[in-house]
Amino acid sequence: MPFLNTTHGPASDDESGAGPRSPSIPETPVAATDLAKTRRQLANTENSGKLDAAALRQVLVDLHEFWLTSKGAELGIKADSGFAIVAVGGLGRGEMLPHSDLDLILLHDDLPPERVSEVADGLWYPLWDANIPLDHSVRTVPQALQVAGEDLTAALGLLEARHIAGDEDLSALLIGGVRQQWRNDIRNRFSGVVEHAQDRWRRAGDIAHRAEPDLKNGRGGLRDVQLLGALAIAQLTDGMASLRPDSPGAGPQLAYRRLLDIRTELHRIAGRPREQVRAQDADEIGAALRIGDRFDLARVISDSARTISYSIDVGLRTAGNALPRRGLAKLRRSPIRRPLDEGVVEHNGEIVLARSAIPSKDPGLILRVASASARTGLPISASTLSRLADYAPELREPWPAEALSDLLVLLGSGHHMVDPIEALDRTGLWGRLLPEWGAVRDLPPRDAIHMWTVDRHLVEAASFAGAMTTRVSRPDLLVLGALIHDLGKGRGADHSIVGAELAVQVGNRFGLWPQDVQVLSEMVRHHLLLPTVATRRDLDDPATAEHVVTTLGGNRLLLELLAALAEADSRATGPGVWGDWKSSLITELVRRAMRLMDGDELPAPEPLTPEQIELAHSAEFAVRMTPGQGHTITITMVAPDQPGLLSKMAGVLALNGIRSHAATVQSLDGRAVNTFAAIPLFGSPPEAGLIRQQLMAAVAGKIDVLARIETRDRESPIPTIGTVSASPGTILGGGASAGSTDPAVDGAGHPKNAVPALFAVAPPRAEWIDTPGGEVLLELRTDDRIGLLSRVTAVLEAHGADVRWAKLATLGATAVDTFNLTLTEDTPDVRQRLVDAVVAACPPPQPRSEDDGEDGPSSFGGTGRSGVPIS
Template identity: 25%
Template sequence: MLFPYSPLVELDVSAVRAQKAALKQFELAQFAQHDIYELIANRTQFCDQVLQDLWSQFGLANKPTLTLIAVGGYGREEMFPLSDLDFLILTSEQVDEKTEHQLRQFVQFLWDCGFDVGHAVRTLSECEQAGREDITVATNLLEARYLAGNLSQFHLLDQVLQKADFWPREAFFQAKYQERVERYQRYHNTSYNLEPDIKHSPGGLRDLHLLYWIALRHTGAKNLTEILKSGFIYPQEYALLQESQHFLFKVRFALHLILKRYDNRLLFERQIRVAELLEFIGPGNQGVEKMMKLFFQALQQISLLSDLLVKHYREHFLQTNDPVQISVLDDSFQCLNNAICLRHGNVFVEQPEHILTLFFHLTQHHQLDIHSSTLRQLHLALEQRSGYLAELPVAREIFLRLFNQPSAIARALVPMHKYGVLKAYLPQWQHIEGLMQFDLFHCYTVDEHILRTLLKLEYFLEPDSVVPHPICSRIFSRLTDRTLLYIAALFHDIAKGRGGDHAVLGSVEVAEFAQQHGFDQREIQTLTWLVEQHLLMSVTAQRRDIHDPEVVLHFAEAVQNKVRLDYLTCLTVADICATNETLWNSWKRTLIATLYQFTTQQFAQGMDCLLDHAEKIERHRQHALALLKQNTSLSAVKIEDIWQRCPEEYFLRNSPKQIAWHTELLAENPTELLVKISNRFSEGGTEIFVYCQDQPNLFHKVVTTIGAKKFSIHDAQIITSHDGYVFDSFIVTELDGRLAKFDRRRSLEKALTQALNTAKMPTLRISHNHKLRPFQVKTDVRFLRGHRTDQTEMELFALDQAGLLAKVSQVFSELKLNLLNAKITTVGERAEDFFILTNSEDRALTTEQRQHLAQRLHEVLAAK
C-alpha cells in the first residue's frame, strides 16, 4: 500500500479517525505524484483492512453463518475519499439477538468513525427476492466482492446471480438503458452544463458504469481491461475510454479531497480548487477553463462511445432473431431494418464526402438511426483522416444542402457534432469544443450554446412557437432560404476564447467560410455583418432608451434595411434563449418587439428625420380612453384633468392598459402618496407604480426598499408631471424571474409607502451571495453620446453584489443628480446597468461632474 494501514491490538473510534485523517493528508500531499488508480486502490485496501479487522474485533469472524461482502462502487474497488462504504452481510439463517447486537455495534462503530455506510443484512433467498424486484439491488449484487466470513456462502450467492432467469440479458439491458434515458432528461440531454455532475451528467461515470454493467451481465467482465479481453470493445475504443475514465477519476478524487460532505457537482467555486490540485494554471480563469475543456471532452467521448456500444449490444446480442429487412438508399448506403449501414466498409476512407451524405440521409428519413457498425467505421475514418472535409468541393455542396432539409439542425448538425464530424469539417470548431465560459450567465459550453441557438432558430418553424415568439415565427417561416441565418448562427460565437473581440474575429472567419463555399458578395456582406453585430439588438433593446428617437435612428442606420432587421431579430432571440433557459421572458420579448416595431417604422418613413411618436402617443391615449369608458364611470373631464398634468412621454412609455390603470387609481385615490403593485398591466414583470410629490432621494428609497425585500429590478421609468409629482414605474420580479404573488406584493406596497412617508433614509441589510465568491468583475463607468446638452447617459459594469442599486442611488443622491430613466440588466455575476441623468440644474453633467461621479462609484463599489 502507498499509505500503510496500521493494525492495532484493539481499534477504537479515535484511532480509526486519526488514520483516516492521515490518509487524506497523504492523498492531498501526494496527489500529483501518484497515478489516480494507485490512490483509489490504496483507499480501497485501507477500507478492506479496517472492515476485516473490525469484523474480527466484534467477534463476527467466529460466526460461520455470516459473510461480509463489498457491493456497488466498493465492490468495483472504486473508493474515492467521500465514497459510501456499501456492503452486504449475508447470513445463512435468521440472526439471533446476540448476533444482531454485534452487527449493530459493528455498523455503528463505522458511522462513529466517519464512514458513510450503506449496508443490508439478508439471507440468500432475501437477496434473490430483493434483486429480482429492484434493478438497483440486482446491479449492486452483481458487483459483489468477498471480504470476510463464510466463502462458500459467497459462491452460493454468485450462483444465484448467474441463473438464467435472474434478470435475463434483455430485461437487464432495458432496465439499465431506461435509467440512462431518465438521467439524461434530468440534465437536458447534454454533457455541457457548466456546473456538471461528474457521476450523473451525460458522459459521466454512470455512462461508464452502464458499459460495465452490460458487459458484467453478459460476460462477467468487471473492468475495462476484462471488457477488452472479452471482445466487447475494440482496442481503439478501450484506449479512449481508459483515457477519459482516468481524467474523470482524477477530477472526482480531487473534488472529494476538498469537500467535507459527499457531492459530485463541479460548482464554479470548486472548479478553481480542483484545477489547482490538478496543476492547471494560467492568468485569470485560464487554468479552470483548460481543465474544464478537457473534462467536457472526456464526457463527450464517453457519451459517444457509450451510445455506440449500447447500439452494438442491442443489434448484435438482443435483436439477433428479428427478421432482416434491407433496402438500398444509394450506391454507398443501405437501410438494415431501421438503421443506416454502409454497403462497403471502406466508403468513408475512399470517398470521405459521403460522411456528409450519411447525415443528409438522416434528414430525409426521420425514422432511421445510424447502425453501430457505421458509427465504428465513421469513428475510424475520422481518426485516420488528415485535413478538413470542407476542403472537398463535393463535401461543401452537401454541407450547404443540409440547411434546407427538414429538421436539418436536429437530424444533421447535432449528431454531426456528437460524432465528431463538425470538427472534422470546420477548422474553427475544434477550438470551441468543450470550451466553457467561467461565469454565471452562460449555462453551456460555447459549442453547445451554438447548437442550441441553431435549434432555437429551427424551432421558429414549429406551430407552437407562434405564442412565445410571434415575430420570429412569422419571419423565419417565410424565408425561402434559411441558410444565411443558420451559417451566421453557426459562426456568431465561434471565435470565443481567443482574446480580442469575438464578434469581429468571427466575422473574418465567416467571410472566409462564405468565400470558400461560393457565396456571392452580397451574401458575404450580410453574413459578416450579422456575426459582427449579433449583439447589437440585444444591447440596444436592454441597455438603451429605445423610446428616444435618436437611439432608434442610430440603430436603424447600423442595420440599414428590413431584411437585415429580420435576420438580426431571429438571431438575437435565438441567442438569448440558447444562453440560459431562464433569460427569456415576456419582458424581454416586449423590449425586442418594441425596438423591431420602431425600427420598421423608421425604415418606412425614411432615414432623413427622427421618428415622430405623435401618432403612437395619440393612439395610446385613445385606446386608454376606450378602456376607461368600458370599465369605469369616470367622466371625460376627470380623465382629462389627470392627463393634462402628464408630459407626452408618459403616454409614449406606458401602454394603454398601464395608462388606464394609473388613471383609475389616481381618480379613486386623490392622495399625496400612492403605491400600487400589480402583475396585470406590464408584460413580463410585476409593475410598481409610485405617485407622490417629488422628493429628495426618492429613487434611493425605492430601490433600497425593493432590494431589502429581495426582488430583482429590471427597469425604472422616472416621469415627473408638470406640477412636480412623479409618475414612476418600476418593473421587478422575484430573484428567480417569477412574478410576485399577492402577499409579496402587498408586503412591498406597505414597505414602500412607509419609506416614502418619512424623511429617514432606509438602510439595506446586505446578505452576500456565496455564488459570487469565485468571480471578479472590474467596475467600469462609461458615458455615452457626450454631445447631448440636455441629459447624460451612463453605463455601469460591476459585480452584481448585494445592494448594488442602493449604493449607486446613494451616490446619485450625494451628488444631487436627477435620475430620468434606468435599465437594469444582470448578466450572470455581472451587472450591466444604464442610467439617464441630469445635474441639479436639469442639464447634462459637465466633464468635471462626470469624472467625480465615476470616481465616487468606483470608491463606493470597491468598499466591502
C-alpha cells in the same frame, strides 16, 4: 496517522486469504476508532496533500480492506467458516472516496441465527460506534439472489460485488449467481433499466450543461459508465469501448477517470460526501488537479460528460438491438435495408452505410450520413461513425456544391440536427469539417445568462434558425451564420471581430460565392448590432435607424438576416432572453431601417441557352440528362405547353426518386422548356428515354401522377411525416426498368419500402409580389420534399392560375420558389384563397418536443433520445 503510511507498494495476500493489501498496512488488528481517525486525516487536504486523487482512493481501499480482513479474522470469518464479507459500491469497485459510505454484505451459509447475530454485531457495532457511514445487510446467497431479482437498484449494486474476507467459495456463488441471473433476465428487465436511468437523469439533469453538475447521478456521470458495465455483463454491449484516440475526450475510460478525480477532490474540499460541484469550490478543485481555474474545470467536466453521454446512448441502443429473442420473435425476418441517400441506408432503426459505399473514395459521405440522420430522426450507427472516422478523407477546398447542400440540409432540420452533430463531434468527425470548432468545444460561458457551452449554444442557435428559414430570402446564409456567429470566442479578443475573419475562412472553404462570403462575415461581425441598438438607444431618434443603415452599408438582405439571427441567438441563450419586449423593439428598429433602404431586385426569368432552344425544336417531347458535379444531374424536359404540365413533369421525377434542387420554367413557341437541377435519391437515375415515355403517358392522361404520389405516401409502411421513394428506378406503368433488379420496386411501380422523410421545421410562407410592369409574382418558402413541386403546381392549376415562368431553388432543406402567374380573376379574395391552398399543400412544421423546449435543455440530455429501443 496512527497505523497507515502514505506510501504503498505491490499488493500481497495475508494469511487469512483476504486478498491484496498494501505492505504499509500493519499486521496487528486496529480499533474502528483508529480507522475513523485515519479516514478523517486522509480527507484533510493539508495532511493528504502528497497524495493525488487516484493514490488517495487506493490508500482508502487498502485501509478498509485491512480493517475488514483483520476484524473478520478476529470474529472467525475465515476460509471454510461459512461466512464471507462482500463489498459493493465504492469499495466493491475499488474506488473509495474520502467520505464514501461502506456498503457491505455479510454472507453466511445458512448458519444458526445466534451465531450469525453474534458475528454481525461484532462487525457492525464497532463501525457504528466510530461514526463510519455504513450500509449493511446480512444474507444467505439465495436471499441475496432473491433481492437482486426483485430490486433493480440492488441488482445493479450486486453486479459490482467483490470478495473481501472469509469463504471465497461463498462469495463466488453470490457473484456468479447474480451475474447469471442478470444475463438470464435482461430481456424482461431492460425496459426497467432504461426507465431507471431516465428517472435519474430527470432528477439530476445533464452534467455537461449544469452550473452545479451532479457528477454521480447526472446524465453523462459516473452512474452511466457503471450502467455500461452492467450491460456488458449481460453480454449486450462491449462495455466501455474506446473512441478514437484523437476524439474529444478520448473515450469513456478517460472521461470516467477525470470525473472520478474531480469527485474525489470535491469530497476533500467540501469535507462531506457532496456530489454537486459548487461554484465556490470549482477554483480550488481545478488547482488541486492542476486543471486551471473554474472555467477550465467546467470545460473538462463538459467534455467528459458529453463523451459519456454519447457512449451511454450507443450502449443503450446497441443493447436494445441485441436483446435475445424468444418464441415467435426468433422467426422474425432480419430488418430490411431502406435507401436514404447515395451510399446511405436505414437498417434496424439506425443510419448505416450501403454495402456499395466506399468511404475512402467518397469525402461527402460524412455529411450525407449526418443529413440523413437529421432528416429522419434516426441515430447514426456507432460502427458507421467508426468506419467514417477511420477511412473517410477530408473534403477538398472549396467544398463541392453537394457537400454544402448536405450541410445546409443538416442545419435546416431544426432541433433534429443536435444528435447527429453531437455524434460527429464525439467521434472527431465534426472537427474535420470545421477545424475552427476546437476553440469553442466545451467552452463554458462567461455570463450566467448563458445556459449552454459555447459550441452547444451555436448548435442550438442554428436549430432555432432552422425554424425561421421561410422568413428570409437566403435561408442558407441564415443557418450558416447562426452556426458560426460565436466562433471567435475563446481566442482572447473581441469575438465579433475575430469571428468575422473566421467567417471568411469558413465561407471560402464551404465554396460560397465571394458576395455571400462577405454577407456571412458581416452577419458575424454585426450579430449583436440590432439587440444592442434596440435596447440601448431611442428608436424615435432618426439617427438610430440611420446608424443601423450606415453600419450595414444599406444592405437590405443583411438586415433581414440579422433580424432573424438576433431571435435565434436569444432563444438559444436561455429562458427569458427573448420575449415580447425585446421582439417588439427589434421589429420596430428593423421596420424603420427598412424604410431608409432601397427596394429588393425583383426576380426575372433567365434567357434560354442555345442548347435548350435546339432541344425545344428537336421533337414534340424531349428529355435530356446532363451529368453535373458529383451526383447532380441536369434534366431538361420539353413538351407542348398546357395547363398542369409543370405538375406532371415534377411528379414524374418525384416518382422516380429524383429530388429537384433548382428549376427554371420557361416556354418557346408554344412548348414548355423546363430545366431541373436534381439528384437521384439513391443509385443511378433511369434512362432519359424512360422518363420521356412516362411524361408522354402522364400528359396523355394514362397516368395520374399526383394520385400515384398520394398513394405511395399513404401506403408507406413507416408512420412518419411524409415519405420519399425508396428507389429511383420505379416504373410508372408496371414492372421494373430495363435491366433493373432493384428489389424495392413492386409490380405496380410503387416502392415496397418507403423511408422516413424530412421533418418539417419552418412554417410555409407564400407572399405576393406586384411588379411595376403589372406582373403577378407568388413567392413560396417552405421545407422541401420530393413531390412538393408537383403538389404545389397542381394547386395552382386547380385554381385557374397559369404559370408563365418560374424560378425554383432549394437552399439546404428550404425551397424558395417564385412563380410568375396569370390569374383568371385577380381579386384580394382570389389571391388569399390561392395562398391558403398553396400553403396547405406544403408540409406543416412539427413543434419542438417537450424535451427540446426553449426553456432549457431536455432532461434526457442532448443526444440519443430517438435511438433507444425498448422491448
